[in-house]
Amino acid sequence: MSTQEQEPATQEQEPPETESPGDRRRAEKQRRLAADRQAEAEAATTTDEETVLLKVFRYDPEVEDKQEPRFDDFHVPYEDGMTVLDALIYARDTFDSSLTFRHSCRQAICGSDALFVNGSQRLACKTQLSDLDAPVRVEPLPHQDVVKDLVVDMEHFYDQMHAVEPYFQSDDLPEGDLEEQRQSRENREKVKMSTRCIWCGACTSSCNIAAGDNQYLGPAAINKAYRFTMDEREADKKEHRLRILEQEHGVWRCQTQFSCTEVCPKDIPLTEHIQELKREAVKKNLKFW
Amino acid sequence: MSHSYDRGLVEDFGRWREFTAGMWAWIFHKFTGWILVGYLFTHIAVLSTAIPGAAGETVNDVNVYTYTIQELESLLLVRVMEVGLLAVAVFHILNGIRLLMVDLGIGLDAQDRSFYLSLVLTAVIAVASVPTFLEGML
């Protein structure tokens, strides 16, 4: 290690008299890289004009001139592959450090940046600017109270999620201490999509039944319940789960508008799951014998 | 959350330009359903003139029930509204079948296309009915 580090130093002191082929190759590479870098820089300056106009909702009850909600314009330099979240981060870091929004993973897995972008609920980190018409209007999720700028109060959404007991709770455990609770491949496939929910709240925000009925469980919570109701390892709890779902403000509130299914960033077939649970609820109560 | 901003419900319907197929289907279905209920009452009012008609009551020597129908059918507005009523009923039935399929979990991936199909079929049937409903008017 140390000998290798010393070598270049000695070479510098006594430059080689003849250029080796390796030296030539390296020098050539250096020149090419420099040229590339220069071309890139030039391209950057020429496309510098290419900015995207973001119109961002602003509101802050604690700041006097932000108590009245308004939209601020941000001109963000466009880069290939830029997402709405990237643009917001740029705007916050460059123009206004008080611009407030939630984000974390930047890869559509934490569920913290569902926003209302150009009139529909989307994950900012999963939405390419190139897919949107300019100007890009960024607002907090509708039907939730705005706390500040793009941040909404998610408490009610989480309450709904918890209302369906979103955890595995079978009493039917295998005999052996370390034995696994195995699930068939078919059953895993059945619940697969429903397990993908990242609790972003986009679906519930898009649902105008949920907007008008605060007690309605909403698509995300019903989907969460589907994940366990349809899990055959929990067969002993199926009735208990359906009892929660078939209540007045459960599955029957859904009027199949498909808004939730359209906006879910994880492509969960929410309406399909809700409809299937409606049929399960009917089957549980219909007995002809 | 003591200070928070509630944007209310009003803006929902201000966003109609961004509604997707399923949402339009829902709005049209409610709308047509309630029009049909409204028509039901009008229909009962017209038909109820048959009760004195059965007892032989007349207007200008014509049975009162026949007279009511003839007077109504002589109005262009009524003929046009009949085409509208047919369109409303056809859409409600076709989209109603679509909704029943959705309830049964059939073809959920095609729900937007089946809505457009309901619209197209409704338009075709309404146009095809025009000669019948406007017969003798133009």
Ligand code: HEM
């Ligand atoms: C073959 C004929 C018909 C079919 C297949 C049909 C089907 C349906 C279905 C499936 C729904 C439920 C929509 C949902 O889940 O949101 C519905 C709603 C409705 N229908 Fe019909 N319908 C028919 C005839 C009628 C008639 C004749 C009337 C009026 C007298 C009517 C009035 C309504 C109304 C008012 C609603 C909305 C109820 C609500 O607010 O939820 N329908 N129809």
Ligand code: SF4
């Ligand atoms: S179901 Fe989809 S839209 Fe709804 S909270 Fe989960 S990931 Fe978000």
Ligand code: FES
């Ligand atoms: S930042 Fe995590 S989902 Fe977008």
